[in-house]
Amino acid sequence: MREFILYSRKGRTDGKIKSLREAGRLDVVQECIIASLFLSHDIRRDTIFHAFLYGPPMPPLHLKVHGGFLRDVRTDQQTWGEIFRRVLSGKSHPGIIVEKRSFESLLRELPKEAKIFVLEEGGTDVFEVDFGEHPIFVLGDHIGLPRKVEGFALRYGEKISLGKKPYLAASCITVLNYLLDRLERNKCEGERRV
Amino acid sequence: MREFILYSRKGRTDGKIKSLREAGRLDVVQECIIASLFLSHDIRRDTIFHAFLYGPPMPPLHLKVHGGFLRDVRTDQQTWGEIFRRVLSGKSHPGIIVEKRSFESLLRELPKEAKIFVLEEGGTDVFEVDFGEHPIFVLGDHIGLPRKVEGFALRYGEKISLGKKPYLAASCITVLNYLLDRLERNKCEGERRV
Numbered sequence: 001m002r003e004f005i006l007y008s009r010k011g012r013t014d015g016k017i018k019s020l021r022e023a024g025r026l027d028v029v030q031e032c033i034i035a036s037l038f039l040s041h042d043i044r045r046d047t048i049f050h051a052f053l054y055g056p057p058m059p060p061l062h063l064k065v066h067g068g069f070l071r072d073v074r075t076d077q078q079t080w081g082e083i084f085r086r087v088l089s090g091k092s093h094p095g096i097i098v099e100k101r102s103f104e105s106l107l108r109e110l111p112k113e114a115k116i117f118v119l120e121e122g123g124t125d126v127f128e129v130d131f132g133e134h135p136i137f138v139l140g141d142h143i144g145l146p147r148k149v150e151g152f153a154l155r156y157g158e159k160i161s162l163g164k165k166p167y168l169a170a171s172c173i174t175v176l177n178y179l180l181d182r183l184e185r186n187k188c189e190g191e192r193r194v
Numbered sequence: 195m196r197e198f199i200l201y202s203r204k205g206r207t208d209g210k211i212k213s214l215r216e217a218g219r220l221d222v223v224q225e226c227i228i229a230s231l232f233l234s235h236d237i238r239r240d241t242i243f244h245a246f247l248y249g250p251p252m253p254p255l256h257l258k259v260h261g262g263f264l265r266d267v268r269t270d271q272q273t274w275g276e277i278f279r280r281v282l283s284g285k286s287h288p289g290i291i292v293e294k295r296s297f298e299s300l301l302r303e304l305p306k307e308a309k310i311f312v313l314e315e316g317g318t319d320v321f322e323v324d325f326g327e328h329p330i331f332v333l334g335d336h337i338g339l340p341r342k343v344e345g346f347a348l349r350y351g352e353k354i355s356l357g358k359k360p361y362l363a364a365s366c367i368t369v370l371n372y373l374l375d376r377l378e379r380n381k382c383e384g385e386r387r388v
Contacts, residue, residue: 019272027270034225035368040336040360075362076221077271078213127388142234165375166234168269174229174368181359194321194388 002180003048003114003136004036004173007103007145011053013061015089020081024055028141029063030080031170035177037067038075044177052103062101063087070095103149107156110136116157118150119172123159126179127194137176139169196374197242197308197330198230198367201297201339205247207255209283214275218249222335223257224274225364229371231261232269238371246297256295257281264289297343301350304330310351312344313366317353320373321388331370333363 010024020027029051036049047067054060071094073079087098110116115132117123119139138145138153145153162172182194204218214221223245230243241261248254265288267273281292304310309326311317313333332339332347339347356366376388 019270021268021270021272031228031269034362035365038362039365040362042360074215075225076213076215078215162372163375163379166236167372168228168232168234171229171233171368171372174365175372178356178361178365178369181357185357 001046001048001134002044002177003050003134004032004176005050005052005103005106005136005138006032006141006169007138007149008051008053008055008141009143009146010055011051011141012055013053013058013088015085015087017081017085017088020077020084023084024053025142026084027077028169029053030077030084031168032139032173033065033080034075035170035173037065037070043067043070043073047177050106052101052106058100060100060102061088062097062099062103062106064097064099066095066097068095104152107153110156116153117160118145118153118157119162120150120159121161121164123161126160126162126176129160131180131183135180137173139172141169195240195242195328196238196371197244197328198226198370199244199246199297199300199330199332200226200335200363201332201343202245202247202249202335203337203340204249205245205255205335206249207247207252207282209279209281211275211279211282214271214278217278218247219336220278221271222363223247224271224278225362226333226367227259227274228269229364229367231259231264237261237264237267241371244300246295246300252294254294254296255282256291256293256297256300258291258293260289260291262289298346301347304350310347311354312339312347312351313356314344314353315355315358317355320354320356320370323354325374325377329374331367333366335363 012023017023044067049065051063114134114136116136206217211217238261243259245257308328308330310330
């Protein structure tokens with residue numbers, strides 16, 4: 001099991017969405033959903049994506065997309081614009097849950113066997129980290145995690161780093177998924193390296 | 195210098211585009227442009243992206259996006275829908291060139307110092323490859339490279355593999371960019387490994 005948590009400072013919290021970008025950068029949320037859950041013609045069924053939306057009019061909202069149950073989706077932003085409009089207006093979509101909930105409340109209630117990792121330039125190099133069986137990654141949006149939120153997350157987890165380049169949040173997720181895929185494969189073959 | 199070449203079997207070759215997805219999956223081309231050229235609040239100035247569009251009404255077109263000259267862009271699909279409409283109607287955009295040209299013709303004229311790599315499941319593992327100073331990567335779209343085109347590309351290059359999972363074309367580019375970033379950084383620090 002893998003989970004990715006995106007903290008979206010401005011992501012709009014109702015269905016009044018003209019463009020994803022103008023709706024508090026819900027386009028970043030969409031890109032992160034694709035990076036978390038989509039392979040070519042396939043979905044990562046063992047992966048969960050969470051976004052915490054802190055934009056107007058009624059933050060916070062927890063948007064949870066579970067790869068195991070997700071149906072009727074494609075990868076393009078137009079399709080996801082329609083899905084966001086529906087689920088943020090209280091309608092349903094298979095595999096997606098929207099609820100009034102804060103980031104802090106989720107973090108407090110994560111399973112004990114999960115390991116939490118906060119992406120940050122100064123953290124431990126990803127190639128040196130033991131991710132365990134159930135890693136959960138916390139990322140900021142295009143602005144980054146608010147300092148208080150980062151401090152809270154670090155009570156539960158540790159800082160890891162992909163390097164010094166400022167990668168897009170979705171790129172970080174793609175790279176993490178890839179490294180985890182390699183670790184899983186090499187573990188099957190008896191190696192511990194990436 | 196890095197270059198990525200996407201072969202798009204169906205990508206539309208004029209500006210009559212309602213949605214990127216319906217225009218022969220130009221959304222895949224857009225995702226690959228972002229993966230090739232965009233960092234958070236920055237553009238990879240040393241990178242060039244090429245798409246060869248083989249969709250109607252007048253294939254083939256070569257769409258070249260040069261990170262060194264690209265201006266006035268954002269990462270969302272709506273912005274890129276407008277850019278595609280403009281440049282495929284013969285209008286200009288800084289950093290983007292559209293010309294009547296085939297994939298084969300570009301490959302024949304690539305600089306001799308460049309090394310060409312074709313992504314394919316059965317190729318050499320990316321962690322074992324010497325990319326040199328000027329790697330050029332050839333990828334297929336969501337359908338994959340036509341067999342003839344792959345055969346042609348392999349006259350000039352070698353097969354490399356990211357593993358057995360069927361990654362999205364854009365995910366392949368993101369991972370390759372990341373591995374190249376690490377190689378560059380480690381080279382500066384005197385190491386040859388990723």
